[in-house]
Amino acid sequence: xxxxxxLAIGTLFGIGVFQLLRRNVIRSIIGVLILLNxxxxxxxxxxxxxxxxxxxxxxxxxxxxxxxxALVLTAIVIGLGGVAFVLALINVxxxxxxxxxxxxxxxxxx
Amino acid sequence: xxxxxxxxxPILLPLAGAMVTLLVGNRPRYQGSLALxxxxxxxxxxxxxxxxxxTNDQTMSLQLGGWQVPFGISLVGxxxxxxxxxxxxxxLTLGVIYSLGAKxxxxxxxxxxxxxxxxxxxxxxxxxxxxxxxxxxxxxxxVISGAALTAISDDRFGVEAAYKYFYISLLASIFxxxxxxxxxxxxxxxxxxxxxxxxxxDPGQPLLSIGAVLLFATFMVKxxxxxxxxxxxxxxxxxxxxVSAMLSSVVVKLGVYGFLRMTTLIFIDQAEWxxxxxxxxxxxxxxxxxxxxxxxxxxxxMLAYSTIAQVGFILVAIGWGTPLALAAxxxxxxxxxxxxxxxxxxxxxxVSRAPIKSAAFExxxxxxxxxxxxxxxxxxxxxxxxxxxxxxxxxxxxxxFRSGIEEQDFLLLGLIAVASLLTLIYAIRAFxxxxxxxxxxxxxxxxAGDSFAAPAVLIILVLVLGLWPEPLVRxxxxxxxxxVTPASYLIAVLGGG
Numbered sequence: 052x053x054x055x056x057x058l059a060i061g062t063l064f065g066i067g068v069f070q071l072l073r074r075n076v077i078r079s080i081i082g083v084l085i086l087l088n089x090x091x092x093x094x095x096x097x098x099x100x101x102x103x104x105x106x107x108x109x110x111x112x113x114x115x116x117x118x119x120x121a122l123v124l125t126a127i128v129i130g131l132g133g134v135a136f137v138l139a140l141i142n143v144x145x146x147x148x149x150x151x152x153x154x155x156x157x158x159x160x161x
Numbered sequence: 162x163x164x165x166x167x168x169x170x171p172i173l174l175p176l177a178g179a180m181v182t183l184l185v186g187n188r189p190r191y192q193g194s195l196a197l198x199x200x201x202x203x204x205x206x207x208x209x210x211x212x213x214x215x216t217n218d219q220t221m222s223l224q225l226g227g228w229q230v231p232f233g234i235s236l237v238g239x240x241x242x243x244x245x246x247x248x249x250x251x252x253l254t255l256g257v258i259y260s261l262g263a264k265x266x267x268x269x270x271x272x273x274x275x276x277x278x279x280x281x282x283x284x285x286x287x288x289x290x291x292x293x294x295x296x297x298x299x300x301x302x303x304v305i306s307g308a309a310l311t312a313i314s315d316d317r318f319g320v321e322a323a324y325k326y327f328y329i330s331l332l333a334s335i336f337x338x339x340x341x342x343x344x345x346x347x348x349x350x351x352x353x354x355x356x357x358x359x360x361x362x363d364p365g366q367p368l369l370s371i372g373a374v375l376l377f378a379t380f381m382v383k384x385x386x387x388x389x390x391x392x393x394x395x396x397x398x399x400x401x402x403x404v405s406a407m408l409s410s411v412v413v414k415l416g417v418y419g420f421l422r423m424t425t426l427i428f429i430d431q432a433e434w435x436x437x438x439x440x441x442x443x444x445x446x447x448x449x450x451x452x453x454x455x456x457x458x459x460x461x462x463m464l465a466y467s468t469i470a471q472v473g474f475i476l477v478a479i480g481w482g483t484p485l486a487l488a489a490x491x492x493x494x495x496x497x498x499x500x501x502x503x504x505x506x507x508x509x510x511x512v513s514r515a516p517i518k519s520a521a522f523e524x525x526x527x528x529x530x531x532x533x534x535x536x537x538x539x540x541x542x543x544x545x546x547x548x549x550x551x552x553x554x555x556x557x558x559x560x561x562f563r564s565g566i567e568e569q570d571f572l573l574l575g576l577i578a579v580a581s582l583l584t585l586i587y588a589i590r591a592f593x594x595x596x597x598x599x600x601x602x603x604x605x606x607x608x609a610g611d612s613f614a615a616p617a618v619l620i621i622l623v624l625v626l627g628l629w630p631e632p633l634v635r636x637x638x639x640x641x642x643x644x645v646t647p648a649s650y651l652i653a654v655l656g657g658g
Contacts, residue, residue, distance in 0.1 A: 071332075083331055090338045097346045119345065122294055126338055129301050133331050136305060140312060140324045147320065158318045159395040 056096050063089035074153050076141050080134060087130040091123050165223040167213065168236045170206035171246050171285040174199055179278035186271030193261045196274040200257055200281060204250040207285070211243040215636065220643070220653035222291065230655055231352035237291035237654055240640045241491070245288045245418055248495050249411040252502045253281045255615040259506050260403040262612025264513055265315050267401045273313070279306040280407065287415055291654055293344070293351045297337050300383065300415065304330040307408055311400035315518065322399035325392040333382035340375030343368040354654035357426050357647060364430050373428050377435065380423070384416020386476060387446035390469050394453075397465035398520065402509025402611065405461065409468045410502040414494050417472065420479050421490065425644040432482065440480035444576055446473030451583035460508045460591055461520040464501065467546060467587070470580055471497050477577070478561060481568045487641035489560035492633060496545070496553035496626060503619030504542040506611075507535055511595055513610035522594050529596035535613055536596035538620045543588030545623045548581050553626035556634065 067089055070082025098119030148156055178199030182192045214221060220239040224230055238246075257277060260268050267273055283303030290296050304327065312323035345351060347366035348359040360369065378389070385393035393413075397405045420439060424432040450470025454463045475493055478486045512520045515528045529536050541552065548558030558581065565574040626633060643649055 083328075083335075086335055087331075090335050090342070094338065094342045094345075097342045116349075118351075119342075122341070125294070125298060129298065129334070133301070133305065133327070133334070136308065137324070137327060137331070140320055140327065143312070143320045144324060147317070156321055156324070158321055159399060 060092045165221045168223045168238045174203040175278040175281040179275040183275040189269045192274045197257045200254040207246045214243045222654045231355035235291035242288045249284045252411045256403045256407045259615035276306040310404045314401045316399045319399045322395045326396040333379045336375045337379040340372045343372040354651045380416040380419035394465040398461045406502040406505040410498040436480045439476045443473040443476030447580045451580045454587045458522045484641045486564035488637040491637040493557040496557045500545045503616040506616035507539045510611040510613045547585035551627045553623045556630040
């Protein structure tokens with residue numbers, strides 16, 4: 052089952068990168084969101100010694116590591132704050148520049 | 162045994178201060194003085210920390226919550242961290258002093274000073290932590306407060322600059338998280354000292370170099386090294402003057418600190434190719450920053466491009482990696498922080514006197530006539546940037562050239578000599594245009610602008626360091642001695658021997 056997890060994370064990462072590179076600011080930030088989630092899943096899977104085994108349920112098999120789960124919680128909160136901040140920025144930008152195209156947001160070009 | 166709890170003070174004081182200043186948000190003046198007091202206290206505690214570490218010649222470490230190392234979070238204050246904390250708190254304190262005397266609208270926004278203090282927390286925390294994930298958390302705190310401060314800037318393009326910066330920083334934190342994940346999978350620890358030991362014991366892990374590359378990319382974004390620099394000039398131009406002075410001086414040093422730790426602590430055996438990459442990245446940055454600074458027609462933008470070049474110098478010295486070069490890195494980083502913060506504040510003070518609020522040369526030409534004292538400081542700062550005596554810039558360039566000659570790297574030395582010449586050209590040209598050439602709109606300049614007490618202090622410090630560099634040079638040499646023998650760091654954190 053480990054290959055399935057790996058494949059899912061990889062697919063998510065790919066979708067995230069693709070969306071990130073879109074010109075529309077909203078699509079792009081959704082890409083960041085997907086990317087952040089795939090990284091979180093990656094961290095989570097870093098703690099599982101055997102891809103499918105839950106922590107401390109069976110006497111046999113190794114329990115999964117609790118530290119990455121704590122890391123993921125922190126990363127989720129930080130990612131949430133970051134994405135919320137970007138959305139607020141996008142809100143102001145779209146009002147000020149009257150556009151949602153990243154290429155049009157270029158008032159600072161020297 | 163010293164009380165290691167003093168390590169907490171430079172982190173907790175600004176954090177607590179941020180909350181308190183937020184509570185008194187309806188009185189901006191009061192808020193500013195409170196922020197100043199907090200930062201002065203924090204500066205004092207970091208000075209105490211530095212003297213303790215220095216005089217006792219002992220790295221301090223604190224395990225938070227009493228968790229046994231390496232399971233909990235460690236705070237580590239070695240000479241390098243303590244010096245960088247003193248540097249950042251010094252510059253941040255002067256930044257608050259500048260904000261108190263500034264005329265910008267942004268100082269009246271009630272979240273300005275809290276974010277400023279948060280920036281301080283993030284910076285000192287990232288310097289003092291001994292845990293990679295904790296480093297990520299503090300770096301995020303730093304990034305988000307810097308971006309928020311830029312987004313509320315008087316400059317209407319502040320939001321755009323904040324957007325660009327924060328976007329690339331989000332991607333950098335994704336890199337950092339991936340790097341943390343790969344290192345954790347391979348070695349099962351995030352404590353930098355423990356990681357260093359385990360990597361030395363077992364360098365064959367397949368994910369090791371991937372983790373190293375991811376960390377490298379992260380620190381490149383943090384220090385605005387050449388190919389990942391594109392957000393930096395925008396960001397440093399659009400933010401409020403006091404903030405841009407912080408960002409362009411101390412905040413970029415976070416990436417420099419990361420590179421130092423990478424090459425001297427975490428990846429000791431892999432340092433060879435990391436150093437090679439740093440040499441290439443640094444050389445490109447020096448060239449690009451120098452030429453871009455000459456080509457631009459905006460004072461603040463010129464100084465921002467100059468930061469790219471100066472960070473390039475530092476990266477090249479880390480790339481040489483000899484003890485002398487590392488001492489040069491520390492001295493260079495310290496003196497560049499003072500110089501660049503002072504120069505940006507001077508530029509901001511000039512812009513505040515200009516008829517319209519813009520740092521473009523065509524607007525500020527001739528504005529300097531109303532404030533000749535500013536011109537003297539600006540000229541001194543420009544000379545320091547180019548490395549002309551009697552400023553600290555000269556000492557840092559001297560150390561730099563000595564380490565380069567020791568390394569026999571004459572190609573890069575030639576490049577650096579050319580870049581120093583470029584620095585002289587653009588600094589003097591800016592001085593000429595602002596103070597020498599008669600302006601067309603001379604009558605319309607405002608009489609009163611931002612107070613320039615803070616940049617004056619910074620430039621005087623630069624002069625003092627140039628005339629009496631002994632203590633800092635000795636400190637830098639001791640720091641490089643501890644950096645090349647990481648064993649003392651490992652023992653201080655992990656205990657035993």
